[in-house]
Amino acid sequence: MTVESTAARTPRRSSTSGGKRASAKKAAPKKSTEPELVQLLTPEGKRVKNAQYDEYVAGITADDLRGLYRDMVLTRRFDAEATSLQRQGELGLWASLLGQEAAQIGSGRATRDDDYVFPTYREHGVAWCRGVDPTNLLGMFRGVNNGGWDPNTNNFHLYTIVIGSQTLHATGYAMGVAKDGADSAVIAYFGDGASSQGDVAEAFTFSAVYNAPVVFFCQNNQWAISEPTEKQTRVPLYQRAQGYGFPGVRVDGNDVLAVLAVTKWALERARTGEGPALIEAFTYRMGAHTTSDDPSKYRNDDERVAWEAKDPILRLKAYLESEGHADEGFFAELEAESEALGKRVREVVRAMPDPDLMAIFENAYADGHALVDEERAQFAAYQASFADEGGK
Amino acid sequence: MTVESTAARTPRRSSTSGGKRASAKKAAPKKSTEPELVQLLTPEGKRVKNAQYDEYVAGITADDLRGLYRDMVLTRRFDAEATSLQRQGELGLWASLLGQEAAQIGSGRATRDDDYVFPTYREHGVAWCRGVDPTNLLGMFRGVNNGGWDPNTNNFHLYTIVIGSQTLHATGYAMGVAKDGADSAVIAYFGDGASSQGDVAEAFTFSAVYNAPVVFFCQNNQWAISEPTEKQTRVPLYQRAQGYGFPGVRVDGNDVLAVLAVTKWALERARTGEGPALIEAFTYRMGAHTTSDDPSKYRNDDERVAWEAKDPILRLKAYLESEGHADEGFFAELEAESEALGKRVREVVRAMPDPDLMAIFENAYADGHALVDEERAQFAAYQASFADEGGK
């Protein structure tokens, strides 16, 4: 029994071609036409019906919708502030989420307090939903720590930089949730690039075999630094799941409502013992990979411009306005709140002290280590020697 | 858009269950009913038609069939000899292929001379098809070397013990074949257990992205040492391929004709620029994992007995006889040839000398290394010191 991929296949060469293969590149199958996305709001902000997922946003109120809008606006504002703080030298680096607000807020707001989130390094919007103070996120980008919050306070794990690793941590955590008999779920974020890492595949395998309550949330923002998604896969990423025995869904990642609905569906499945699911949120990285990156080296600005028309915030705004769910006053207040957030972030970052030098040795071990003790003492004595010399 | 797995799904719990998840194990989806296998010969040796694959064995002659039979019989004989040589202390270990002869001979005979094969540690039958002298395979199991043949002589790579690694080597090799514009193909063997390794997933990704001419041949012999396939996947393994954008097929691994046909199909695709394919040969490890293993610790003998009825050799024998393709004389001659092979293997192994002590340092590097030179000299002097002492 053959399972054919859904990719368009190159017709077999006629034998008159001499059987010689041209370069693999030429022979590679064409990208398939884009599969259907789950979408509840069109780019113009029109609500469209979806038989499968409408129920997950059935009870949503105008207040909720304004809340989602506010989350996206504030997240974008925070993100912009961080970018400019990097420009000003207050941060060493920043990884902007610009364009991915709906993917992050929609999924983040689908989680329950007792759920647990494993982010990459770009989930500032999810952190926001989890109640992590955004200024906490800046420590590692400023270089004062490698992770500035207690993961257990908001059930939001530390940012993970090494691509894909956290999907296994999420799976293990979810195995623990199941062992505990709890009905929480776990959600693991990763990127289109990350989908190629062996660790992600192993996470799929473990989660399926143990039927762990984990949702794999892939933000396919079309790029892994300079590499387009074609360098990672020749079929849509959400299809990866089926070969591991769990469902995969592609959702319009710029449609906050659709993301919310699909993520709720997946988390609910996980909670009720149906095991893992993969969500591919189809979105776009509007900015550079990080502030160190220069996308003009590798991508055409046309692409970005085309995606601007699908902006997640404008889309929800259009819907709110057309439904009469928000008035001028709401937008004005939010604008003020944005400014205040920006200001607070700026102030907190600028006041963020450098860590104590001895922090080098802190927390290397939980129970201590003789060599660390020895080196700490030497280091302290060495530092003291400068003080003795009156600062050499 | 949702892609549901083909596994049977557990119904969602009713809300009256309190939303608490029972142990993950209980909630895991049931194993699906077995998917259809590609089969050309029934276990009773009856030829069945297959619209898709018959063409690949259309030209097969009685001679060819007897050849396949002979390959399987001699491979099994060789394997049995190796097992008993291990019992006699002539080998340190042996990994028997008992039961997997059809999977190996069918696929091995599908390859062309210019194709390249990447085995695990159990592909004695494939080695046979490639023309590797079986006694060459025994060096590593005797402990006289870690790989006793030149891979380029028969385009048969060394045995790879670390699970899954060779699938990436095969993929890289296939990328090279494509770059060279050659129309050869590559085939990578691995086991059901190996399917869980990240390396195998990465091999799938690379081969798909570069459309490399490689066939992934998974012998699902139902066990990875003591672990049944359920510990690696909850859906049939051949389905893994579709999520990476290439076809997967499950073939009756005890049907040499079906394996031959399916492998020819896949190799032909690869040669003509259609890229990778995955074949899952559904078979059974009739013996222990290796001579160090004791399967009575973990599996019921009933299972093995049931698989005996599907024996690959008896099946082809029944077909040969029913078609009148082989007579007593053929079987008698083959029996004699088997005995001669066994005898030769025994003699060669017993005469296999221990390696020269200096071999420790040989080939650590191709271009030399100062430290190795130094240590080699020290070692030689140290050995000489015993000689001086007249053998301390």
Next chain:
Amino acid sequence: MGVQKLPIAKAINESLRTALENDPKVLIMGEDVGKLGGVFRVTDGLQKDFGEDRVIDTPLAESGIVGTAIGLALRGYRPVVEIQFDGFVFPAYDQIVTQLAKMHARALGKVKMPVVIRIPYGGGIGAVEHHSESPEALFAHVAGLKVVSPSNSSDAYWMMQQAIQSNDPVIFFEPKRRYWDKGEVDKDAIPGPLHKAGVVREGTDLTLAAYGPMVKVCLEAAAAAAEEGKSLEVVDLRSMSPIDFDTVQSSVEKTRRLVVVHEAPVFLGTGAEIAARITERCFYHLEAPVLRVGGYHAPYPPARLEEEYLPGLDRVLDTVDRSLAY
């Protein structure tokens, strides 16, 4: 319970059993650890008695095993992971050095990583490639990990108890060729600290330092040397990270000579660090340079050559003589 005579493998088995009994958060994970009880039977019977939820057969993927163990630790579990053989730990190396070792520091101490990684290691059992390696230096160099190896049954039992209780990740190297060596285990004893070395034979002329499988070789060498009138002290290091340099130093201040023995290649093996540090600490005491006996800078050889590759009695004694000749 009293004192029992147990082989090392069984001592570890009993230690795991005790841990499973005492703490419901302790889990055993690995390939074939369940029904089979591991290829060396170290986990024999545990799944039967504690169930599949506590003693978990995993998919064949070492990165996945360690990566999920990290997640389980984050959830409050204390996983004890088995890597089937030394040569198969490398697929998990990334998760070990990049995640497991650094998580506590990354979280500024807010999370702990009580994960034990058991690795049967070393040669001498006539195995095929990848089944005889000694990669301990590759872990000891990495901050955030602790690395230990018992040499006898009592240590096997107690060090495993302590490793499981540790809030830091411990790489627990088990001397596989000594699995069947018997020794006394007193389950009512009060063990010394996990990372403390022990003087297992006293002597005055030279110190031999070793751990795991080489302790026995060193003891035999000391016995042989005694017949020639040389008094060798043997230190069982027990821990490769941290290394108990104080104990080695005390010994060397007395004997003034040190030979370090391990199966791992000499070049950048743990002996290099011991030589460097003890030379610094005992510069005016040493009458000879610290000498090292270990594997060569070549891939572990096929079984028929391993006797020559591994440090044995003769090579140790030869090196002792070289040291004494200074």
Next chain:
Amino acid sequence: MGVQKLPIAKAINESLRTALENDPKVLIMGEDVGKLGGVFRVTDGLQKDFGEDRVIDTPLAESGIVGTAIGLALRGYRPVVEIQFDGFVFPAYDQIVTQLAKMHARALGKVKMPVVIRIPYGGGIGAVEHHSESPEALFAHVAGLKVVSPSNSSDAYWMMQQAIQSNDPVIFFEPKRRYWDKGEVDKDAIPGPLHKAGVVREGTDLTLAAYGPMVKVCLEAAAAAAEEGKSLEVVDLRSMSPIDFDTVQSSVEKTRRLVVVHEAPVFLGTGAEIAARITERCFYHLEAPVLRVGGYHAPYPPARLEEEYLPGLDRVLDTVDRSLAY
């Protein structure tokens, strides 16, 4: 071509270009090495000029990159692989130590593994976690690999040429914080052997041995010490496997004192091996123990602390003083 003044990054770029021109079997592979030219622009322009078949953007999977490079080498290619940052080499560690390093020996010499793995390494650029590590000892301990690191543009150019010509796998550590340091490159020169150390400053009182990014620090330290009347010799080791102990020994026989400097943690760093071996070779020459300056046994700290973590002028000079005080 004559002599050009080039930054290290550009010298490597030109060396890769030369190799691509001279040998059609040379390939460049890695994440973002194509259009982007790598995150440090080391492969800038190469894909444009040599095409996507020679300069290959790979999926984001380091084990896959190295594993397929091995396969390409088996097919007769000479892949030059880029690992984007030091901290991301570990997913490939298994393929490197278990396959790449051992394949030639496993095949009894029948196959060769001419694969270069380029790794921008070390700290000092204010980066986030995993972007500043110095894992060279973890490769140098492994037989079958060669490990080198240039400290200047000329070496960057020529050592890369030689690494690509090598029939053994070479781990090529590029001192990322020196990428923009300029130096002269003579493309018509006849380079010395790849694994030979060089005395880059002569002196009589003490030898400083370093490689990669620390050579500059040592040269500065020597200059500063000279003002205080101390004459330091600086050896640029260039190769960590093999290490050119002969050159270090000659130097130490003259100066009688040695300090080894590297960014990697001291514990089991390459300095340990150098200390152990030079002590053995120069036991009667050394007036002080070999001292080491390097990273601490703690995860690489956040950027705001790296100046204190990394060996700098003060710590080197302090250690020089400690040595001279013996």
